[in-house]
Amino acid sequence: MAHPYYFPTIDLSCRVPIITALLRGSDNFLNAKYKSARKALAATLGVLVLLWTIGCGALYRIMRQPPETFARFMAKLPGPVPFLVFPFETLWMRARAGSLHVGDPAPDFALLTLDKTAQVQLSRLTAQQTPVVLVFGSYT
Amino acid sequence: MVYITEAHPSDVWQMESNIKDKVVFASPRTEEERAFVAGACVRKLGIEIPAVLDEFGNSTESAYTAWPDRIYLIDAAGRVAFKSRPGPFGFKPEDLRAALDKVAPAH
Numbered sequence: 001m002a003h004p005y006y007f008p009t010i011d012l013s014c015r016v017p018i019i020t021a022l023l024r025g026s027d028n029f030l031n032a033k034y035k036s037a038r039k040a041l042a043a044t045l046g047v048l049v050l051l052w053t054i055g056c057g058a059l060y061r062i063m064r065q066p067p068e069t070f071a072r073f074m075a076k077l078p079g080p081v082p083f084l085v086f087p088f089e090t091l092w093m094r095a096r097a098g099s100l101h102v103g104d105p106a107p108d109f110a111l112l113t114l115d116k117t118a119q120v121q122l123s124r125l126t127a128q129q130t131p132v133v134l135v136f137g138s139y140t
Numbered sequence: 141m142v143y144i145t146e147a148h149p150s151d152v153w154q155m156e157s158n159i160k161d162k163v164v165f166a167s168p169r170t171e172e173e174r175a176f177v178a179g180a181c182v183r184k185l186g187i188e189i190p191a192v193l194d195e196f197g198n199s200t201e202s203a204y205t206a207w208p209d210r211i212y213l214i215d216a217a218g219r220v221a222f223k224s225r226p227g228p229f230g231f232k233p234e235d236l237r238a239a240l241d242k243v244a245p246a247h
Contacts, residue, residue, distance in 0.1 A: 067145055067207040071153040089229050096226035098205025106214040107203035111192035114178050120192045126218040131243045133213050133236065135141045136206035139181035140148040140158050140165060
């Protein structure tokens with residue numbers, strides 16, 4: 001006896017290869033897109049690291065310049081940027097380490113007192129077997 | 141104290157904190173101007189230790205890599221007994237104490 005109704009059926013078994021191919025295609029498409037995004041990200045990071053390294057080198061070099069040259073350079077930079085972007089303190093400690101070491105003979109100097117009435121010579125103070133503390137600084 | 145070239149003169153690298161504290165000086169252009177600012181520094185900060193003025197070519201600052209501030213201890217033989225790290229980050233007077241105790245334990 002024939003069915004009074006028609007039930008549409010889908011024979012999946014014969015369509016499996018087609019579906020698999022479609023899924024693989026979209027998979028390949030997604031993989032290709034993901035790979036290119038990864039490459040772009042790596043390239044961007046590489047460029048940023050390179051720029052950061054160049055920036056560190058430039059900052060270190062300028063730190064080794066005479067104080068006024070360094071100060072004029074810093075005045076042109078926007079506020080806290082060099083302190084936030086670069087390892088400023090580490091670079092500063094290295095750049096301004098100086099060539100004098102503990103145990104080295106102290107460079108002699110003869111400088112006037114502020115009222116210019118007397119001259120103070122370091123070697124004359126130490127000749128009196130007196131240790132001397134030197135505190136260097138300015139007002140600003 | 142060895143007064144050396146200003147760290148943040150108003151015409152070079154002005155700091156907001158200095159404006160707030162009303163410590164605003166342009167770079168001294170002559171020995172006299174430098175002596176004037178140094179005098180203001182000593183008076184206003186109440187510095188009581190003897191103070192000398194680095195010469196205008198900054199030769200002492202340069203020999204000691206002292207800018208913007210730094211501390212040294214020279215022993216009785218005229219050798220460097222203590223050298224602080226460069227200021228402002230390394231300017232720590234308390235670090236001087238141990239070196240002073242070695243060089244001048246009686247004080």
